[in-house]
Amino acid sequence: MIARAAFLVALLSAGAALSGCAHEAPEASYPQAAGGGWVVPANYAWPPVAVPASGATANRAVSAPVPTRTNAASVATKSEPLPPTSAFAKMGDVPRPRTRNELRSVLPGSAACLAELAQRGVPFHSLDHELGVKTPVVVAGPIGGIRFYTGANGPLIADCRLVLALDLVAPQLSTLGVSDVRFSGAYVYRLSNKGRVSLHAYGLAIDMHGFTRLGVHYEVDRDFHKGLGTALAADAPATNAIASAFHNSGLFHEYLTPDDNADHHDHVHVG
Numbered sequence: 001m002i003a004r005a006a007f008l009v010a011l012l013s014a015g016a017a018l019s020g021c022a023h024e025a026p027e028a029s030y031p032q033a034a035g036g037g038w039v040v041p042a043n044y045a046w047p048p049v050a051v052p053a054s055g056a057t058a059n060r061a062v063s064a065p066v067p068t069r070t071n072a073a074s075v076a077t078k079s080e081p082l083p084p085t086s087a088f089a090k091m092g093d094v095p096r097p098r099t100r101n102e103l104r105s106v107l108p109g110s111a112a113c114l115a116e117l118a119q120r121g122v123p124f125h126s127l128d129h130e131l132g133v134k135t136p137v138v139v140a141g142p143i144g145g146i147r148f149y150t151g152a153n154g155p156l157i158a159d160c161r162l163v164l165a166l167d168l169v170a171p172q173l174s175t176l177g178v179s180d181v182r183f184s185g186a187y188v189y190r191l192s193n194k195g196r197v198s199l200h201a202y203g204l205a206i207d208m209h210g211f212t213r214l215g216v217h218y219e220v221d222r223d224f225h226k227g228l229g230t231a232l233a234a235d236a237p238a239t240n241a242i243a244s245a246f247h248n249s250g251l252f253h254e255y256l257t258p259d260d261n262a263d264h265h266d267h268v269h270v271g
Contacts, residue, residue: 103251106168110135113160120144122167127157131189133203135160144170147180148206158186159203162271165251166206172245176238180217182210184267199254205271211242218242221266224258243268 108116113135117124123141130136139148139156144167148156156163173181187203199205210219216238223239230244246268247255254271256264 103253107161107164107251109161113164117160117164117167120164120167122163124160124163130157130187130203132197132201133159133187136187136203137163139163143167144174146170146173146178148183149180150183150185156183156186156206157203158206162186162204162206165249168251169246169249172249173242176242176245177214178211178242179215180212181208182212183208199271205254205269207267207269209267211239213238213242219266220258220268224268226258229259246270 107113114126114137117137122139122143124137124139127133127136127138136157137160139158142148143163146166148166150156184207185200186206188198188200190198190201200207209221210217212218218239220239220243223237224243225237225240228236228240230247232241232244236244243257246252247270252270254269256269258265
């Protein structure tokens with residue numbers, strides 16, 4: 001009888017322990033951003049939804065080239081990844097915001113970023129100090145062959161990583177015929193409309209109001225067609241296709257357009 005009672009006690013104890021483990025197991029949750037001001041698009045799902053390879057070519061105007069496969073042996077596997085064909089293919093062709101770890105391998109900070117900018121031929125000058133900016137630079141000419149200009153707000157001052165991201169997306173813009181981008185501000189030390197420190201305060205965001213393409217100037221306020229999303233066909237409106245190039249590059253966690261709210265009715269914000 002004592003042996004049977006001991007067995008029952010041990011069995012109940014094991015059951016309680018198993019029940020406790022099941023209760024305490026954490027559920028999958030959305031990864032929270034560590035920095036203030038990060039905004040993730042409302043239609044971004046976590047975990048990211050897998051997209052078939054054919055879906056990557058839906059936006060023919062702005063998607064990265066899909067590597068060709070000559071035989072079954074060359075199909076990519078987890079142990080044998082395909083070599084990247086561009087900076088965009090290196091991060092994958094699925095248009096979603098990349099994680100910080102993924103972006104760090106493409107957008108290094110500090111001295112490594114400055115060296116990368118110089119190697120890529122971006123004209124810039126380093127700044128000794130800008131409040132809130134880790135590696136401040138002032139752009140002294142076109143970025144990847146594209147002129148970024150503004151009015152009375154002065155030159156393009158930003159964190160080196162934002163300028164590097166603009167240089168990486170420049171080939172996609174050039175493919176669309178873009179030669180000039182009109183912006184209102186990049187580095188601005190201020191709060192967001194939600195009361196958090198804006199990415200502008202870190203020099204990691206830029207507001208773009210207009211694009212010149214093949215000699216024709218387009219304004220977001222006038223020429224952006226709302227409700228079309230970012231997976232665009234080849235005959236999409238020029239302003240939408242240009243804006244989608246930034247989104248689909250995967251280089252920006254923040255992407256806000258007139259589709260998002262009234263505050264962005266006249267510009268495209270990326271950060």
